[in-house]
Amino acid sequence: MPDLERVLDRGETQYKCSNKLLALKWKDKHEVFMLTTMHNSEVSGTGRIDKDTGEEKRKLHCILDYNEYMGAVDLSDMMFSSTECVRRTVKWYKKVFLHLLDIFNSHALYQSSTGNKISLQVFQMKVIDQILEKYHSQIYSH
Incomplete structure (x- = not known):
């Protein structure tokens, strides 16, 4: 440079x-x-x-x-900066999963496909709740 x-x-x-x-x-x-x-x-x-x-x-x-x-990229970065869910954790696969959840912008896909306008935080909590409901017994049996 x-x-x-x-x-x-x-x-x-x-x-x-x-x-x-x-x-x-x-x-x-x-x-x-x-x-x-x-x-x-x-x-x-x-x-x-x-x-x-x-x-x-x-x-x-x-x-x-x-x-x-680049406005859309900046907007996406701004949205995820306040709700970044990738935190320090020992489990690497949790980081990968949560990061992919952010990257693929499932919130935007959900809103465009359903027409439901909900906040990013509410959407993330709904996804987490549904994952826990489905896999609760498998997670805690190990």
Whole structure:
């Protein structure tokens, strides 16, 4: 990775590029680092006006693409961050199961297939209750 050490103000970008690779550091609320082979250092207007200067705000294409296409991933990460069920446990298979439950986003599948709008926490408790009901005798017989 190239050295991108300069301190940036909000909205500023520092980048280095070669023929096929663009490495950049962009400052919004926090510093964002990106590495891309799909973009170059071209800048475009965002359609928003800077209230201080009155000019159109401009950003690199890779930042605009990230903002346009990664919203669902960020939303998913945000939803699971507060209800992450993978905790420290000795049983590795419990971690795998609970992590897969989060990753496959069964909550979203449930809502889209049934039309029932329930919170993620309520959904997870229902799944846990159903698993315990079905396998209760097998779990406690060992």
